[in-house]
Amino acid sequence: MHQIYFLLGLLGLAFFLASRYFHRGLQNYPGPFWANFSDLWRFFNVLGRRPEVTHIRLHRKYGDIVRLGPNTLSFADPKAIKEIYGIKKDYVKSEFYPVQMSMSKGEPLPSLFSATDERFHASLRRSVNNAFSMTSLVYYEPLVNETIEVFLNQTERIFAEKNRPCDFYRWLQFFAFDVIGMITYSKRHGFIEKNEDIDGIVAQLGKIFNYAAPVGQMPWLDSVFWKNPILSLLSKWGLWDNSFAVAHFARARMQERINAPETEKLANVNKEDLLSMFLKAQKNNPDFMDDKRVLTMAVSMAFAGSETTAISLASVFYYLIKNDKCLETLLDELREAVDNGVVENRPSGLVSWSEAQKLPYLDACIKEAFRMHPAAGLPLERVVPPQGATICGEAIPGGVIVGCSAWVLHRRPEIFGADADVFRPERWLEADGEKLKMMNGTMFQFGAGPRTCIGKNISLMEIYKLVPSFLRRFEVHLSHPENEWKLHNAWFIKQCDFETKFSVKNIQA
């Protein structure tokens, strides 16, 4: 009798494995053996915290299409960018994204970043688009300036004067949080003033991404762990609080703004920050932009705009310090620009956004750092529309999860050259015409299409200003130049063991 049960069990297992293997005809695409049968393969791969290395290796071994799970394909051909992420393509974000959705009283709060309902997303994006336009940057630049000046002064006081080593990634993370706080509410959280993780916000965000990256590979696990019905009920009844520390800060700022006396409101008429822009959007469209949506927008600025910016800044500094010839060339460009009056010689070292845009080698260094180390470290997953689609000449059935990873695209030798694994900013200055167009078209650090990063302009302004301003004020050295940094891929790829020392420069010289 037992043998029959055993045989039936074996038969059931064989049937299940075969159904996974032949799922939607994806057996024709190569990939790791176990990925044919279960998403557990990608769950454990992501849990190993270096999936981007695996993805690059797999594409180099198997070619442009790799099967990463029974229902998941990764594409390495830049043509896939337009085909998957292009306008009017009807792809939706996969269930990877709602795992990052915050909860309020037991209800998930879809944000611009995590929403999978494209109609809802389009309405929300339309309502707030104006706040992120290139022209709105003039309102935010003074807010960024103030934060950069505090950051430079605190770097001098806390680290340079005392010759104290600095965990540079963490310090840049504090900067990124404070600058986004400033742009959103005209108020810093206080990270750089206090040199501490205010309300444990950084630690909490780290935990969320550590959780969301692997769980997002098998999103149903989220309803077992974080968004499980018992915790949701407890939260609805007020017996359990799973809201984020950054949401408390946002709520307080919003209340201050709404309850401000009329005189203060009038005085603030010309002071534009993101919150004032979101409140304006609410005035124009009160039915859609209710208080909850304004709050979600404000909170998601910290989620989407802090770690990504800190990572990108850290990689510019790291690659420059590790490549002293590039650093020298950049410093020469900066010196010359100050001598020629292209950059004003301000005592604080501050460089303006318009000045920074006139520095071609700086531009090349930043682009090259984005290429070598894009912040997002996983494929940006989308679901093929029900009718199916053609991607890179292959007919892909509806419902399959597809995506491109910036890490894979940015290391294509036929686009960026045989030395694609090396940091070499000059490639951006040497290339022209079709070649440059192709290189630019393959860059994917901000995603693409209707879900491309809405904060791109803001983050570019922060990076193009801080890098030259910092390098005018300080010499930066690695505490342990013989060591490489360590990377930790929890959806965004953070840098660890990046310890630096700073010495003050004589700006007027």
Ligand code: HEM
């Ligand atoms: C260098 C810094 C940044 C990088 C590398 C970056 C990267 C990205 C990427 C790759 C996406 C697309 C995600 C996807 O398709 O799955 C995205 C979306 C988004 N980013 Fe950024 N980001 C940065 C800075 C910012 C900043 C400063 C903000 C806010 C001020 C921001 C807000 C957002 C939002 C709200 C979305 C969702 C847009 C939508 O779906 O409509 N990001 N970002």
